[in-house]
Amino acid sequence: MSSTYGESLKLSIFGQSHGPAVGMVLDGIPAGLPVDLEALQTFLNRRAPGQNDWSTPRKEEDRPEFLSGILDGFTCGAPIAAAIYNRNTRSGDYANLKDCPRPGHADYTAQMKYGGFQDAAGGGHFSGRLTAPLCVAGGLCKQWLALNGIAIGGRILSIAGCDETDDPLDPCVPEIPVIGSDFPVVNPRVGEAMRQAISQARKDGDSVGGVIECVITGLPAGLGEPMFGGVESKLAQILYGIPAVKGVSFGDGFAVAGMRGSQCNDPFTIEDGVIRTTSNHCGGILGGITNAMPVIFRIAVKPTPSIARPQSSVSLSRNCPQELTVKGRHDPCIVPRAVPVAEAAAAIAIFDMLLGNTQTNRRK
Amino acid sequence: MSSTYGESLKLSIFGQSHGPAVGMVLDGIPAGLPVDLEALQTFLNRRAPGQNDWSTPRKEEDRPEFLSGILDGFTCGAPIAAAIYNRNTRSGDYANLKDCPRPGHADYTAQMKYGGFQDAAGGGHFSGRLTAPLCVAGGLCKQWLALNGIAIGGRILSIAGCDETDDPLDPCVPEIPVIGSDFPVVNPRVGEAMRQAISQARKDGDSVGGVIECVITGLPAGLGEPMFGGVESKLAQILYGIPAVKGVSFGDGFAVAGMRGSQCNDPFTIEDGVIRTTSNHCGGILGGITNAMPVIFRIAVKPTPSIARPQSSVSLSRNCPQELTVKGRHDPCIVPRAVPVAEAAAAIAIFDMLLGNTQTNRRK
Amino acid sequence: MSSTYGESLKLSIFGQSHGPAVGMVLDGIPAGLPVDLEALQTFLNRRAPGQNDWSTPRKEEDRPEFLSGILDGFTCGAPIAAAIYNRNTRSGDYANLKDCPRPGHADYTAQMKYGGFQDAAGGGHFSGRLTAPLCVAGGLCKQWLALNGIAIGGRILSIAGCDETDDPLDPCVPEIPVIGSDFPVVNPRVGEAMRQAISQARKDGDSVGGVIECVITGLPAGLGEPMFGGVESKLAQILYGIPAVKGVSFGDGFAVAGMRGSQCNDPFTIEDGVIRTTSNHCGGILGGITNAMPVIFRIAVKPTPSIARPQSSVSLSRNCPQELTVKGRHDPCIVPRAVPVAEAAAAIAIFDMLLGNTQTNRRK
C-alpha cells in the first residue's frame, strides 16, 4: 500500500491535486484529547502559499472540514476524518503533461507505475498539495504532544548555500522566537542572504533548495524500539514521504563520517542530579532510543523541479525527445513552506511511538 | 514492536550478543526459490570479523543453521528460520557495564527503556552481532533478486575524511571488480589512505567513521508506492536499523540543497529507443518510485563508539560521574564490515517491495 | 487501532451515526480497474433501509461522493475516498442515552472505553450506519472480483427459527435468481414464514435474528496463507466487524463437531479431468487455503437490540437501576439488510488476499 502510515495510530491520506478534495483519516487516537481548531488553522497557514517573494502567488485555502472524530472540542475515539475541498478543480489542460513528463517530477514514474491511468493534473497524488492533509494530522499531533511537554520546532538551516549551521538552535524550542515564523532563521544576516538567493532564482526562471533542521524537546528517555522500530527509522520513513526530500540525518549526520570516536561519543555528566550528555552529536538517539536530550534531525530539500526554463523531456507517445516549458507560476523555493510539514511529519511519528510505547521501568 | 520488518515478507530478528543464539525468521517468501548456501556463506564471510588491520581479532563463526523453510535446495513456502549459535556465551563480567554506560552505545538508553532487565552483556540485542542474521536474510534476498536481474553492490565512499566521491561508481554492478571485496574502493590511492587512517586510529586508541554508497541496478520502473511507501522511505527505515548509521540519503543527497533546479532536474533522453535520463541526481527515484535508472543511496556510519581511551561516564547506582575505560579489543572502523550489511538491508527492502507490487500497466 | 482493515489494501472507515459524514478510504488498489458507479448504487440500495415490513421506515440516502482515486471511470492508483454526508445530523437528544445504556448495544462498553467522550448519538461509530461505507468498499471489490470470474452471493438461511438449511444453495452464484434480491431465500415457503415471524416480532415490540450463508465461486486453488493468514482467519476478522454478528463458521461449521472423519472428509474425484471433491463439508478451505471448490460461510446475526419494550438498564450518573424504553422506530430484523454487508465484507477480504498472493506454482 502507499499512503498509509503508523502502527498504533493509522494515518491514511487521500486526494489528488485537482481532485474534489484532499484529506486524511487518523485512526487510533485516544478519546478525550482536546482539539484547538483555531491553533490548528494558524499552523496550517504556515504551509499555505502566501503573498511573498518565495512562494507561489496562487491562492489556496487550506481550511479542513472535519467529517468525524471530534465532538465538542475533544476527540471522541472514532477515527478523525478531514477534507480540504478544492475550489477550482481540473481547470487546466494536462493532456500534454501526460505525454511529456516534467524532469524532476513524478510524472514519468507515475506513468510507468499506473500505465496511463494516473491523475496527471497538477501532479495528482504526488502533488505537494498532499502535504496539506499531512499538516492537519501533524498539527493535531503537535497539540497533543504539547500536552505532554513535547515541542517540535524547525528552522531553515540553509538555502542555496547560505548556511547558518554555525548558529546553533537553542534547544528550548518553546521560547525561540523564530520558531513558527514563516521564514524561521536564527541568524538574520544569513536569512537575508537566503531571501536574495530565492529572488535571484526567480528572476532567472530557476529554483533553489535547502536544508531544514528540526528539534524535538521534552521527550522522555527510552522512547523507540530496537532495530527497525527506532526513532530514526520511524522519523526517516515519514520524512521521506515529503516530496523533494533526498536526505535525512540525525545529530551530526554525515559529519560523523569524518569524526573520531573520541569526538563523536557524547560524554555523560550529571547536572542538578540529572544524567545528561555534555554534547549531542548523536542527536538524542542511541540504538534507536531516546536519551532525553533533544532529538535533532535534518532533511535535504531539493530545488523545486518546476522551473520556467525550457528543459529536455520526451514524448511518451512518439518516443522521441521533446523540449518542455513548464507553465504556470511556481515557488522558486519550497523550503520555507516545508518547515511546518517536517514538524508535522515528526509529530505524527513521535505521537505514534508514544501511543505504542509499552515498556515500563521496574527494576532499579 | 521492534525487531520486525516488512509488509509482504515479514522478517523477525532475535538474539543478544552473548545469548544462546542470534537468528531470524523470514516469512512470506514464495515457494520454489533456489537457495545457494555456499554463496550465502561467502556473503556472510564479508561481514564476519577477520584477521586484518581494520577489524577485531575476535574469531566468530557466522554459520547459520536452518531450522525450517528450505527443502532440497529450494524454499518450501514455510517461514525460513535460521540460528547462529554462540560458542562462548556470557564469558565476561558485565555487571559494571550495567552501572556505567559506555558513551555512544545504547547502554544508557536500554537501561532507561528496560529498567535494568535488559541483557547488557556485549550490548545485548543492540550489538552489531545482530547484523549477522540480517545478513542471512539479506543474503537470501540478494540471491532471489539476482534471479530477476537485480544487483546490489556497495563501496566505501569515505573513511576518516579520505573520500572518493569524485570517482564515480560504474553502475554496472555485476562487472565491478571491487564489489564484494572486503575493502571495496574504486580508487586504490584513496583506499590506501583510508587504511592508514584506520591504523592510525587504532594506534591512538581511537576509531574512525565513514560513508558507504550502494547502487541497485536492474530495477524496473514503477517500483515503490506514493508517500510513505516510497523506495526512499522503505530503504531508510531498514538502513537506520543498522547500528551506527546517522544519515541516509539518495542520489546527490544533501548536495541537492545547494543546487538549482536547472542543475538538479535530470533531463530525459532516448537511447536505443529506451527512455532514460542523462544524469542521475535523483538516485533513480522520483516521487518515491523508481525510474529504471540505478538507485543510489549513501549511509553515514559513525566511528566505533568502543574506544580504548578513558571516557566520561556516570555511575547509575551512585548517580555520580565516573571514568570508564572500555575493555576488550574492538574494530577501529566498522565501515568495511558494514558494506555487506547495507547491501543485505537494501536487498530485504527491495525484495519486499517487489513481492508487494500489485500495480500493472495497462493503458498506452 | 480500530477501524482499519487489510494488508495489501488498506481500508479505513470513518464516521458516526449523526456526524457530518460516514465514509471510507481504500488504499493500495491497482490503477486501471473499471468502476461502475451505477452498479455500485444498485448494490448499496440493497443495504439501505426501505419501505417494507422488515426494515425501519427512516429514509436515508446512501449516495457516496467520491473525493479521490477514480478518474474517467477507472481507478487511478491513488487512494479512493468516499463520503456519505448525513442530511439530518444531531437532531435528537441523546444525553439520556449516555446516562442510561441500551442493553445489547455498545453504549455501555463505549462509555467504559472512551470515558464519556464518545459520540453517543445514534450509537456513534458503533452504529449500523457504518456498514454503508463498508458496502462502498466491498461493492467496488465485488466488481473487481467479477473481472476475475469470482462471484459472492448471500442468502438468508434462517430467521427466527424458520430455516432453509435443507434447501442447499446452488453454488453457481451468478445464475441464482434469489441472489441480489432484497429478501434472498431459496425456498419461498420458508421465506414467507420468515416474513411472518418478522411482522409478529414488530407487533410484539420485539425483534428477531437469523443466519446468513454466503457462497464464493470462481476462486482459484491455493489462495490463503498458512496459520493466521488463512481464508477463514481473514474472513472471520472482517465479518466480526459487522455489528450483531456472534458466530462465523465455514462449510458445515459447528455441525462438524458431531460428524465422524469418514463423513467429514471430502473425497477427491476427477470430473472432466479436473480434480474436485464429491462433497464440500470443509467449505472449500483446507489448512486455510482454497481448494477451488466454492467457499461457503455462515454468520449468526443476533436480534436487533433496539426493541420497543421496556428494558432493565442503569443510570450511570446515579449508579442505580433504571427502566429504559428505546424511542424511535427500528428494524425488527436486520438480517435481510445484512446480506449485502456480508457479501461486501467477504469481497474486501478476498480481494485483499488476491492482491497479496505472491505464491506461484512452478514444479510439476
Place this chain on the structure above:
Amino acid sequence: MSSTYGESLKLSIFGQSHGPAVGMVLDGIPAGLPVDLEALQTFLNRRAPGQNDWSTPRKEEDRPEFLSGILDGFTCGAPIAAAIYNRNTRSGDYANLKDCPRPGHADYTAQMKYGGFQDAAGGGHFSGRLTAPLCVAGGLCKQWLALNGIAIGGRILSIAGCDETDDPLDPCVPEIPVIGSDFPVVNPRVGEAMRQAISQARKDGDSVGGVIECVITGLPAGLGEPMFGGVESKLAQILYGIPAVKGVSFGDGFAVAGMRGSQCNDPFTIEDGVIRTTSNHCGGILGGITNAMPVIFRIAVKPTPSIARPQSSVSLSRNCPQELTVKGRHDPCIVPRAVPVAEAAAAIAIFDMLLGNTQTNRRK
C-alpha cells in the same frame, strides 16, 4: 504473509512437522515480566500426546529451548525465541503422500499453492505439531495475564454429540477443578460418554470431533477496538489459525439467531455497587468491546482427518482416482489436546490487545 500474528506484539511461528525444529519468535514484549519455565512445561504437557485412549501413542517431547529474550527468569525486552528440536526427522517416506493427497488435510491445497515445493512430510508447516510453539507463546502470555488477574480456561463442551452445554461453566476460572486437567469436563457422566465415543471411533478406524468452550475472566471493561479491531475479530483470527477449527462463536453464538431481542439483550443491574448484566448471552462483548463480564467463546473442531479406513483420493501425477489408506497411528479425537491450544491462542490475542490499549477514561 502467513504465520505471523499480532499488532503490539509480533508472533512469528516457524517449522515443519519433520523439519529440524518448530519454534517461535515473540517480539514486542515488555521487559521485566517474570517467566516460570516449570509452569510453562506443565502447560505444554497438556497439549503433548500422551499414553491414553484418545491420543496418539507417538511420543514427542515438547521441550522448548529458549534462544533469546529471557534473562535470569525475566523478559529482557529483546524478542523471545524458542525452538523445539525434532528428534526423529524425515524418517518416513512421504513421496506417495505428495502424489496422493489425504482427504480433509491440507496436502492438496499446499500442492496447489506451493507447486510441489512444499514440505509434505507429516503435513509440513500445516501439521498440528505447529500448535506446540503456539502453546509456548500462549503459555507465556497466560502467565503474564495472570499477573493482571486475567484467567483463561477451557473445557470440552461436546464430543461426538455427547454434549454438556446444559452444564454451564462456572466463570470463576481459577477455582474450577476441571480446568487444566487433560480431559476437562464439568459433567463426569457426559465425560464418560465422550471417552466411550472416542474409543468406539478408534475401534472403527474412524475419528470424532467436538466443541471447546473457553472462558476469560478478569478482563477490564473497555478492551477491544471498534469494527475490525474488536475482541471477536482478534480472537477469531487467531483461533482459525488452529488446524481443524471450522466454527468460532461468542456468547450464545449461533443460538442467537433463534432468539428474540427481549431474550438476547442482557439486562443491566447493579451488584454491590458494580454494574453488571444479569445474563451473558453476548459473551462479555458488545460492539467488539468487553463489558467486564466473562468473555465466552466456542470453537468447533472437526474430526481428525487421518483415519485408518481407505478413502477416495487421486493421483496428482497420473490425474486419476486412487484409493488411499493413511498409515501410522493418529489421534481418534484431537479435541482434548486442542483445549490448551485454544487457551494459548486466546491468551496471545488478549495480551496483544492489552499491550495496544491506548484508551483512557477521563470524563465522568
